[in-house]
Amino acid sequence: MAGSTAHGKGRTAEVTCVLPSCHGLPIHDTSSSGGDAVPFPGSGTRSAMAGIKALISLSFGGAVGLMFLMLGCALPQYNQYWPLFVLFFYILSPIPYCIARRLVDDTDATSNACKELAVFLTTGIVVSAFGLPIVFARAELIYWGACALVLTGNTVIFATILGFFLVFGSNDDFSWQQW
Structure with a gap:
């Protein structure tokens, strides 16, 4: 911090950046000024950047999971596409919980039957999504490697x-509803 100077309507603090990437450039604080100074880069977008990073990492996780599913189907030694039926389970799994969240008021601290049924x-x-490939392998429709x-x-x-519902499911300042 180099110091502060008073200007016109408000007080603007001149601060020198100490990060190596800034090269000692001055940074202006706009907290008490009339808004004429340049704000600190990234100060208002911290929560948005965290949401974007979470969305990118969840997308990467989904792509990796689908890659494993496709490898189990399309590798030349396996060459059976029966495991693609688990895609229906991927689509169906969030539906009960989403319906229960719409129907139930979250202000009630005790658990209720609707949410318990949705979790069940x-x-x-x-469990069915994990059991189906095992049944296929036991019936010798697919190989055990697949x-x-x-x-x-x-x-x-x-x-x-699960990560999607943990990150974007709460109603805080950054939620999935703004996407």
Whole structure:
């Protein structure tokens, strides 16, 4: 901090940046001035950048999970597309919880039957998604290596879906509703 000077309507503090990327350029604080100074870069976009980083990492997780699913189907030694039926479970898994969130008021601190039913149905869908490739492998419709790749893809996809609801599901200053 080099010091501060008083200007016209308000007080503007001149601060010298100490980061190596700034090369000692002056930074102006606009907290008490009339808005004529340049704001600190990135000061108002911190939560938006965190949301964008979360969205990019969740997209990457979804892509990796689908890659494992496609590898379990399309590798030349496996060459069976039966595991693609787990895509229906990926689509169905968030639906009960989304419906329950719409129907239930979150101000109630105790658990209610609607949310408990939604969690139960979601759990059934997730368990079915893990069971289907195992049933296919036991019936010798797919190989066990393909089953392992599909189960790995299931783990990554469902972790991504859970991460989406954890990051964008709350009603704080940054939520998925603004997208």
